[in-house]
Amino acid sequence: MRQVPFGASLAPFSHPGWQIGPGLLIAGSLLALTIAGVAALLCQAPLPEASELWQNRYLSNVIRFTVWQATLSTGLSLVLGLVIALVLVRQPRFPGRGLLLRMMELSLVLPTIVAVSGLVGVYGRHGWLTSVIDHWTTFGWNLYGLNGIVLAHIFFNAPLAGRILLQALESVPAPRRRVASQLGLQGWWLWRTLDWPAVSQVLPGLAALVFTLCFTSFAIVMTLGGGPASTTLEVAIYQSLRFEFDFGRAALLAIVQLLICGAIWLLMVRRGLSANLTPQRSFPETILRPDSLGLTRFRDVALLLCFTLFLLLPLAAILVRGMPGLVTVAIDGGNPLADLANATLRSFAIALPAGALSVLSALLVRALASRGGPHLIRLSSVATAVPLMVPPIVLGTGLFLLLRPSLGHAYQGLALVALINGLMALPFVTQLLRGPLTGLDEATTRQADQLGLLGWYRWRWLHWPRLRRPLALAMAYGTGLSLGDFGVIALFGSPGQPTVPVLLYQQLGSYRMELAAGTALWLVTLLLLVFAAFNLPGYRRKQSRHQQDALKTLAEARHA
C-alpha cells in the first residue's frame, strides 16, 4: 500500500480520482465515439452477410494485399528505424545531428501529395536517383507497384520509428551506461544489456502504430500502387460510402479493418507490459560507448549519410520545384501573398490548440495507465489508437449523422476540426510519451510518496524536469500533424477560408501548379519551423548542462 503522508490532501489534484477520472473519460469517449460512429451507419442500413468477405474475390484479394504490404512496410520501417536510432545513440555529437533529427520528425507529418511529389522527383521514372541507377547499372527499378508503396511507407514511418527509439535509447540511465562503458561491453552483450531493455519498452506499441498507419494508407497506395490490383481496404470503404451509399457494407469493411488492427494492438500491448526496475536519477548525458569508435564510426557515418540522403533528396525535390512559385508570390505580393499569410494564421489557430489538446489528453490517458491495473493499461493504449483504425470517412460520416442537429456554423466547425485533429494525433503523442512516463523507477516513486510529493507538486517537481523535452517534441508532432492535415477539414467543409493544406488543394484544383508547388514548399518550411521551435527549450538546456556537470557528479557520488 502506498503511504499517504500528513497534509497530502492539500496538494492540488492529488486525489487519486484525478489520476483516473479524466483519463478514463477520454479513453472511454474515444471508444464510445468510434463505436457510435460505426453504429450510426448501421442504423441507416443493416450489416450485410459477412460471408461476402471471402466469397468476393476482389475483397479477399484486397484484404490479403493490405495485410501483406502493411506487414512488409512495418517490418522494414522498424528495422531501418532501429538501425538509425542505434547509430544516432552511438554518435551523439556530429555537425548537423539536430537538423537530421528535425528532418526525421518532419517526414511523418508531410501531406501525402507533397511527399509523393518529392518521392517521384527522386525515385520516379525520370527521378534523379533513377537516372543515376539506370546510367550505372542494369537494374530495372520501377517505382509503381509494391516497391513504391513500401518505399513511401518507409519514408514516412522509419524516421518516426527512429525518433521514438532514439528517445528510448537515450533514456537509458547514466549509471547503467557508465558501467557498460567500464566493462567494455560490445556487440551482442551491449545490445542485450543496454539497448534491448530500452527498446523493448516502446517497440511493440510502435509496431502496432506503424502497422495501423500502413494498413489504412489510402492515397499513397493508390498513386504509387499502379492500379486497382494494389489497393487497401479503405478504397473499398470509400467506394461503398461515396458511390453506392451502401452504409451497411461500409460498416462491415470498417469493422474488418478495426478487428485486424485492433488485434495487432491488443497483441502488442500485452507484450509491452514490463516495469522499469532500474534507478533512473540523472539526466541523459554524453557517456562514450565502447562501440562508438574506430571502424564502427566509419560504418556509422556511411549509414547516416545514406539515411540523410534518403530523407533529404525528396525534400530537395520539393524545394527545387517550389522555389519559383514561392519566390514569385513573395516578390509580387498582392492577393496570393495575403491568401498565404491568412491561411498560415488560420492553420496555426487550429494546429496549436490541437497540439496542446493531444498532449494534454495523452498525459491524462497515460496517468490512467500508471495507476490502473493491467486492464486499464490495455484500454488506455488501445483506445488512443482506435480513431486511427476507423477510416476517417466512416468516422466522419457517422459522427456527422450523430452530431448533425447540434452542428452549428463555421467557427464551431473549426473548433471541431481542432478537436478531431487533436484526437488523431493522440496515438503518436502517446507513443512519444510512453517511454519517458514509464521510465521512473520504483525507488524514486516510493521516495516521492514518502515525501508527500503528490498531485500537482509531483507533476511539477518529479515529472516535469524529465518530461520537458519529450513533451515539447510531442507538442511539435501534435501541431505538425494538424498543420499538415487535409482530410478532416475537407470532411466537415470549410466556409471558403482555407488553411494552408486546403489552399494547396484549391490551387491544384485550379491548375495553379507552380503556385501549388510554392505553397507545398511553404507548408514544409512551416512544419520544419514548428519542430525547430519546439525543440529549442531542450537545446538551451543542453548548453547550460555542461556547467552543472561537476555538481551533478558530486551529487551522484554521494547518492551511491
Place this chain on the structure above:
Amino acid sequence: MPRRSLALFAGIALPLLAHGQANETLTVYTHPSFAAAWGPGPGVKEAFEQRCDCTLEYVVLDSGGDILQRLRLEGNSTDADVVLGLHTGTMETARQTDLLAPHGITFESLELPIDWQDSLFVPYDWGYFAFVYNTEQLPNPPNSLEELVNAPEELQIIIQDPRTSTPGLGLLLWMKAVYGDQAGEKWQALSDNILTTTKSWSDGYFSLFMNGEAPMILSYSTSPAYHMAIDKTDRYQAAEFEEGHYLQVEVAALVEPSEQKALARDFLQFILTADFQRHIPLKNVMYPAIDLGDELPEVFDRLIQPDNTLFIDPAIVAEKRKSWLDEWLNAMIP
C-alpha cells in the same frame, strides 16, 4: 482610453449591424475548384450580390460526390439552397434522393453539344474528357482510342480511379460508349500502358504528370486552354481521338427543403447569363454553357473540336455503374 474602447465597440458592432442589414443569405454547396480564390466563385458571388441585395455563401465540400453525400445525410434539415458542382455522372443519384426541386427555367440560350431538357438540373459548364500530352515528350500522340489501347508498352499514361475521381469515371464511360460489351477486353489490352491509377485528378496531374513521369494523362480537352492562356505555353495539348470524346456537363440544382426558393431560382437563372458564364472559361477551365461571343478567350479556338460527342444517358449510367465498375475491376486485376 475611452477612444480605444469606442473603436473596439465599433469594431464589434459594425459588422453585426452590417450583418443585420443584409436581407437574405443564399447558401450554395460547392466544391473547392469552384469556390477557390482562382475559381469562378468569388467573381460570381460579387456579380450576383450586386443584383440580388443578398449574401451568397459557399459551403465548400471536397468534391461533387461529397456534396451529394452531405445533402443525403442532412436530408430535410439541410442548409443548402442550391447545390452546384454535380455532374452527369452523379446527377441521377442526386435525382433519386428526392431532395431536389424543379428549376422552372426554359433553356433558350443554352449551348451544349447535346439536347438538354432536364427539369431539375441547370448546366453551368461542359467539357470533353481527353488525354492531355506533353508535346516535348510525345511528338506523335495516338489518334484514336483504339491506337492507344494497342500502343506499345513504351507509351505510359496516367489515369484516375473511376471509384474516386470524376475523370476516372469519365474514362470508364468513354470506353463503354466506344466498345460496349468488349470494354473489359480492351481495358485488359490497355492495362500495360497504364503507369498508375491515382485517387484524384490533382494527385496525378501535380505529382506525376507535371513531374514528367508520363507523357500523357487523362484530363479534359479544355486543360490546354489554361496552359496556353495563363502559363503561356503550348507544351501541353489534348489528343483528338477518332471515335469521339465523352462529354461531361456540370450542373446546379435547387434544393427542395430550401426556404428561399425564389432567390435560389433567381440564382439558377443567373447561371445562364454572361455575368456568370464569363468566369467559366479560364477560371473553371471548361466551356461556358451559353454562347459568350467575343468574350470567349481566343485560346478556346485552338482546342480540339471532336466530331463525335459520346454520351450515355445518366439514368442508364446510374443503373449500370456498379456492374461496369466490377467489369473494370475484373479486367484490371490479373
